[in-house]
Amino acid sequence: MTPSAPHAWQELKAVLLETIPAERLIDDPLRTLAYGTDASFYRLIPQLVVRPETEEELQRVLTECRVRHLPVTFRAAGTSLSGQAVTDSVLIQLGQGWRGHKILDEGRAIRLQPGVIGARANQLLAPYQRKIGPDPASINSCMIGGIAANNASGMCCGTAQNSYRTVRDIRVILADGALLDTAEPHSVSAFRKSHAALVSGLERLGSETRANEALAEKIRHKYRLKNTTGYALNSLVDFEDGIEILKHLMIGSEGTLGFISAITYESVIDEPEKAAALAFFPDMATTCRATIALKQAPVSAVELMDRAALRSVQDQAGMPSVLKELPEGAAALLVDVRGNDDTELESRLEQVQKVLAEIQTLEPVAFTRDASTYALYWKIRKGLFPAVGAVRETGTTVIIEDVAFPIERLDEGVLALTEVFRRHGYEEAILFGHALEGNLHFVFPQGFEKPGEVARYQALMDEVAQLVGVEYGGSLKAEHGTGRNMAPYVELEWGSDAYALMWELKALFDPDNLLNPDVILSRNPTLHLENLKPLPAADPLIDKCIECGFCEVVCPSKDLTLTPRQRIVLRRELARLEALGDSASDQGKARAQELWQAYAYQGIDTCAATGLCAMQCPVGINTGDLVRKLRHDNNQSKAGTANLVGRHFSGVTSAGRAALSMAGIARATLGPDLLGKVSHGARRISGNRVPQWSPALPKAAPVRVLKCDTPGDDSREKVVYLPSCATRVFGASHDDTETRSVMEITLQLLDKAGFDVILPQQVSQLCCGMAFQSKGLFDEAVRKAEELNGELLRASQNGRYPILCDTSPCTLQMQEHLDERLSMQEPVSFAQEQLLPRLSVTPLDERIAVHVTCSSTRMGLSDSCVALAQACSNDVVVPVDIHCCGFAGDKGFNTPELNAVALDGLAEQVAGCSAGYSNSRTCEIGLSQHGGIPYRSILSLLDRVSRPLKDQRR
Known part of the structure; x- marks a missing residue:
C-alpha cells in the first residue's frame, strides 16, 4: 500500500468529481477488485479506479495525483502476464473514449488510440492487404495501448516488425500532464522549449551511451534478440535526437514513463497466400538445428513445440492422430510460409x-x-498455454516464463533450461515458442498455498535468471514485458551500468516515481514473490479459468458492469470468504454480504448469458452457465410459478399479445414521447420492477395464420414449421413498411419455395425451455423441452422431415437439448441450403445492415448470415464491435441499459441503411430502437427479393 494518508483518496475523488462524472470514479469494494485484476498471478486492489474519456480529463487526474503524491497505473485490456497492470493506488482504466482510429497514406500507416483492440486494427487495414506489425497471441483481446506499452510481438512479428521498429509517431502525456505529439511540428517545437531539460537529458544520455563502447555493444547484442526486459536502451544508440529517443523509449515502458494516447504505426504487407506444415523431429537437438537452418529460409513463422506440449493437446477433438504416436523426446516445428501470390508462395515453399x-x-x-487444416495447425500451437490451465490442480495458477536465447545457442540453451525445471520439480512444464527468434515459453502450474512452494518458485527463478540472463546472454523477458515478475532481475541481466542508466531515464520522466512504481524497476528484491493472487475453488464450472481476459471483448456488459473474467474473480473472492465460515471476522462477514448484494446486479442481473465468452475462452468456460446456476439458487421460490406458467403457456402468450395491443392503444392515445416518459416514471417508482416500454415495441402477432388448414400435398417436400414463442407474441413494428409478422413471412416464403408445411399440434403451448433456463428455472425448462420433443417427433414422423424454427437462439437451444433424430434447421442455414436453390433472386440496389446473433455465431453461421444478406443486396453493412445486442430474451425490457450499452455506436454504423436484418425477433426489437432503422427477419429480406424458379404454388 502506498504510504499516502487515507483521506487522500477521498480528497482526490472529491476534486475529480468537479470535472468527471461520479459513475466514472469507482471506489466500491466489488468493482475495485474486479477492475483491478489482470491476467498475471499478482493481485493488488486499487483504492480508486478512474475512467477518463479525454486527454484533458487524464491530464487533470495526473495533476491531482501528483499534488497528493498518489501513484498511478494505466490499464488497457489487462491481458498482460507479468503484473504490470495492477496497483493498490489509482488505476486509470481505458473506456469507450479511447477507440479512435484513422487510416493514413492509403493504408501504409494507421493512427490508433490505445483502446482499439489489436484485431480491430487489422480489420481496418485488411482492405489494403496490410496489417500492423505486432501479432501477439492475444491480439483478438488486447488493446493497442498494451501492445505498444509492452512492445508485444508474437508469432510472425520477430524483431523487425514490432512496435519499436514500426512506430511512426506517438502522442504521449507525461507525468506532469504535458502533451507531446511527434506528428505535429508545432507540438514538437513547443515541447522542446517547455521540456528542454528532458530533451537535452535524453540526448546527453544517448551521447554518453554511444561513447561507452562496451555498453553500446551490449545493448546492440541484447536487441538482436527479442527483449522486453527493462527500458528500450536501444533508443539511445539508434537515435541522437531527443524526440526520437523519447518516442522509442515509450515503446515497452509499461506505463512507467507516460501515457500513450495515440500511436501511428507503419503498417506491413499482409501476404494473402499461406501454407503451413507440422514437421516432427526425433529429438530437441535436431529440432533446434532445423530452426537454425530455417532462419535463412523465406519463412513467416517457425513455432517450436516439445513432446510435453504436444501431449497436452493430443486428446482434444480434431487433433491429428500422429500426435499420440510420437516417441518420447520428439518435438515439432510449425512452419508457416506466405506469399503475395501463388507463384511467390510456391517458390518459397520449394x-x-x-x-x-x-x-x-x-x-x-x-x-x-487447405484453410481448415492450416487453421488446425495454428489451433494446436495457440492452444498450448490454456491446455496447461485446463488440467492444472484447482487452486494453482499457470505461470508462463518468456525467455530468449541467441539463436546459435538455442539447442544447448533449451537442454540446460529443461534441466533446471526438472531439478526444481517442475517436470510437468511444457515448452513452446517462436523458434526463429530463440524465444521460448515455459508453461507450468504453480501453487503458492502449500508450505515451501514460494521458496521453490524463488529458487527456480533465481537459477533461470542466472542461466538465461548471464550465462547465455539472453533475455529474461522476450515479449511479455518486465512487469513485477522480472523487475528484481533486471540488474542481473543488464549489469550495473545499464541498470543505473535505466534509473536515470526514469528520473528524467518521473522524478517523483508516481507512474506505475515497482514495475520494470524496483529496489525490492522479493517483489515477484509478493501480492500473489489467490485462486480458490469456487465452482467446477469456472475453476479452470486462468483469468486471461480473452472473453471480455465479446461481452455485451463490458462497458456497463462486469465481464465474464470479472464475474469469475468476484465469485472466487466470495468463495474464499465463504470458506472461512465461522472463523471469519466480523469485517470479513460484512464484506461478503456487501459483495453479494452488489453482485446481484453487477454480476447476475446484467449478464446476457449468451455463451459467446465460451468461444473466446481458451479453456471453453461459459460464464453464462455460472450465472444461470446462481439464478437457479436465487429463484428456488419461483419454481411453482414457473410450473404454472409452463402448463398454461398458451394463455401466457395470449396475455402477452393482449398487453402489446394495450400498449399499442396507449401509444396511439398518448403518443410515443409521452408514453415513454410515463413508462420511465413508472419504472423508477417501482424500483425498476416495471419493464421499460420501448418505441420499438411491436404490434401483437396475428396467430390466426397458424389456425389455417394446410392440406397435405404429396408432390411437395415437407417441412415442419415451429414458430418460436417470441414470434407468436411479437408481430411487425408499428412504423415499419413491412406489416407482416415473421410467421406470415415464413409461411409465404415456404410456399413460394414449394414446401408443404406441417404445423405441430398445440403449437401455442410449445416452448423450447430457454425462457425458463435463462432464469435458472431448470426443472420447468426440462419439462417444456421434453413436451416439445414429443410434439416434434410426432410432427416430423420421428425425424423424417426437417424442422424449421424461425428464431436462431431457440434453434440452438433445441439442437443442444432435443432428440438427435430431430433435424433442427436454423433460418439462415435453411435459407441457404433449402430455399435459395428453389428461388430466383434479384439483389436489391440499396444499403442494408445485417446483425449476426450470438446463437448464429455459436453455431458457426456468422459467414453464412453475411453471405445470405449479400445474396439479397449489393450493399451490405456488417457493424463492427457489435458482438451481442444485449437484449437477451426479456432483458431489453427489464434491464434496458444492457441493450443500450451493447448497441452503443450502432446507429452511426448503419446510418444510410434502409433496414436491418437478423434472425431473432427480440433482438430485432432492441436493434430497431438503438439502430434508428427497422430490423426484420432475414427471411423477410429473402422473400422480398425472390420469386419461384417455376410455378411451385398450389
Whole structure:
C-alpha cells in the first residue's frame, strides 16, 4: 500500500468529481477488485479506479495525483502476464473514449488510440492487404495501448516488425500532464522549449551511451534478440535526437514513463497466400538445428513445440492422430510460409523444402494450403498455454516464463533450461515458442498455498535468471514485458551500468516515481514473490479459468458492469470468504454480504448469458452457465410459478399479445414521447420492477395464420414449421413498411419455395425451455423441452422431415437439448441450403445492415448470415464491435441499459441503411430502437427479393 494518508483518496475523488462524472470514479469494494485484476498471478486492489474519456480529463487526474503524491497505473485490456497492470493506488482504466482510429497514406500507416483492440486494427487495414506489425497471441483481446506499452510481438512479428521498429509517431502525456505529439511540428517545437531539460537529458544520455563502447555493444547484442526486459536502451544508440529517443523509449515502458494516447504505426504487407506444415523431429537437438537452418529460409513463422506440449493437446477433438504416436523426446516445428501470390508462395515453399530435406524428420514434411487444416495447425500451437490451465490442480495458477536465447545457442540453451525445471520439480512444464527468434515459453502450474512452494518458485527463478540472463546472454523477458515478475532481475541481466542508466531515464520522466512504481524497476528484491493472487475453488464450472481476459471483448456488459473474467474473480473472492465460515471476522462477514448484494446486479442481473465468452475462452468456460446456476439458487421460490406458467403457456402468450395491443392503444392515445416518459416514471417508482416500454415495441402477432388448414400435398417436400414463442407474441413494428409478422413471412416464403408445411399440434403451448433456463428455472425448462420433443417427433414422423424454427437462439437451444433424430434447421442455414436453390433472386440496389446473433455465431453461421444478406443486396453493412445486442430474451425490457450499452455506436454504423436484418425477433426489437432503422427477419429480406424458379404454388 502506498504510504499516502487515507483521506487522500477521498480528497482526490472529491476534486475529480468537479470535472468527471461520479459513475466514472469507482471506489466500491466489488468493482475495485474486479477492475483491478489482470491476467498475471499478482493481485493488488486499487483504492480508486478512474475512467477518463479525454486527454484533458487524464491530464487533470495526473495533476491531482501528483499534488497528493498518489501513484498511478494505466490499464488497457489487462491481458498482460507479468503484473504490470495492477496497483493498490489509482488505476486509470481505458473506456469507450479511447477507440479512435484513422487510416493514413492509403493504408501504409494507421493512427490508433490505445483502446482499439489489436484485431480491430487489422480489420481496418485488411482492405489494403496490410496489417500492423505486432501479432501477439492475444491480439483478438488486447488493446493497442498494451501492445505498444509492452512492445508485444508474437508469432510472425520477430524483431523487425514490432512496435519499436514500426512506430511512426506517438502522442504521449507525461507525468506532469504535458502533451507531446511527434506528428505535429508545432507540438514538437513547443515541447522542446517547455521540456528542454528532458530533451537535452535524453540526448546527453544517448551521447554518453554511444561513447561507452562496451555498453553500446551490449545493448546492440541484447536487441538482436527479442527483449522486453527493462527500458528500450536501444533508443539511445539508434537515435541522437531527443524526440526520437523519447518516442522509442515509450515503446515497452509499461506505463512507467507516460501515457500513450495515440500511436501511428507503419503498417506491413499482409501476404494473402499461406501454407503451413507440422514437421516432427526425433529429438530437441535436431529440432533446434532445423530452426537454425530455417532462419535463412523465406519463412513467416517457425513455432517450436516439445513432446510435453504436444501431449497436452493430443486428446482434444480434431487433433491429428500422429500426435499420440510420437516417441518420447520428439518435438515439432510449425512452419508457416506466405506469399503475395501463388507463384511467390510456391517458390518459397520449394526453398523451405530443400532446407528441411537435409534434416532428419520422423515423417515426410507436407505443407498444406487447405484453410481448415492450416487453421488446425495454428489451433494446436495457440492452444498450448490454456491446455496447461485446463488440467492444472484447482487452486494453482499457470505461470508462463518468456525467455530468449541467441539463436546459435538455442539447442544447448533449451537442454540446460529443461534441466533446471526438472531439478526444481517442475517436470510437468511444457515448452513452446517462436523458434526463429530463440524465444521460448515455459508453461507450468504453480501453487503458492502449500508450505515451501514460494521458496521453490524463488529458487527456480533465481537459477533461470542466472542461466538465461548471464550465462547465455539472453533475455529474461522476450515479449511479455518486465512487469513485477522480472523487475528484481533486471540488474542481473543488464549489469550495473545499464541498470543505473535505466534509473536515470526514469528520473528524467518521473522524478517523483508516481507512474506505475515497482514495475520494470524496483529496489525490492522479493517483489515477484509478493501480492500473489489467490485462486480458490469456487465452482467446477469456472475453476479452470486462468483469468486471461480473452472473453471480455465479446461481452455485451463490458462497458456497463462486469465481464465474464470479472464475474469469475468476484465469485472466487466470495468463495474464499465463504470458506472461512465461522472463523471469519466480523469485517470479513460484512464484506461478503456487501459483495453479494452488489453482485446481484453487477454480476447476475446484467449478464446476457449468451455463451459467446465460451468461444473466446481458451479453456471453453461459459460464464453464462455460472450465472444461470446462481439464478437457479436465487429463484428456488419461483419454481411453482414457473410450473404454472409452463402448463398454461398458451394463455401466457395470449396475455402477452393482449398487453402489446394495450400498449399499442396507449401509444396511439398518448403518443410515443409521452408514453415513454410515463413508462420511465413508472419504472423508477417501482424500483425498476416495471419493464421499460420501448418505441420499438411491436404490434401483437396475428396467430390466426397458424389456425389455417394446410392440406397435405404429396408432390411437395415437407417441412415442419415451429414458430418460436417470441414470434407468436411479437408481430411487425408499428412504423415499419413491412406489416407482416415473421410467421406470415415464413409461411409465404415456404410456399413460394414449394414446401408443404406441417404445423405441430398445440403449437401455442410449445416452448423450447430457454425462457425458463435463462432464469435458472431448470426443472420447468426440462419439462417444456421434453413436451416439445414429443410434439416434434410426432410432427416430423420421428425425424423424417426437417424442422424449421424461425428464431436462431431457440434453434440452438433445441439442437443442444432435443432428440438427435430431430433435424433442427436454423433460418439462415435453411435459407441457404433449402430455399435459395428453389428461388430466383434479384439483389436489391440499396444499403442494408445485417446483425449476426450470438446463437448464429455459436453455431458457426456468422459467414453464412453475411453471405445470405449479400445474396439479397449489393450493399451490405456488417457493424463492427457489435458482438451481442444485449437484449437477451426479456432483458431489453427489464434491464434496458444492457441493450443500450451493447448497441452503443450502432446507429452511426448503419446510418444510410434502409433496414436491418437478423434472425431473432427480440433482438430485432432492441436493434430497431438503438439502430434508428427497422430490423426484420432475414427471411423477410429473402422473400422480398425472390420469386419461384417455376410455378411451385398450389
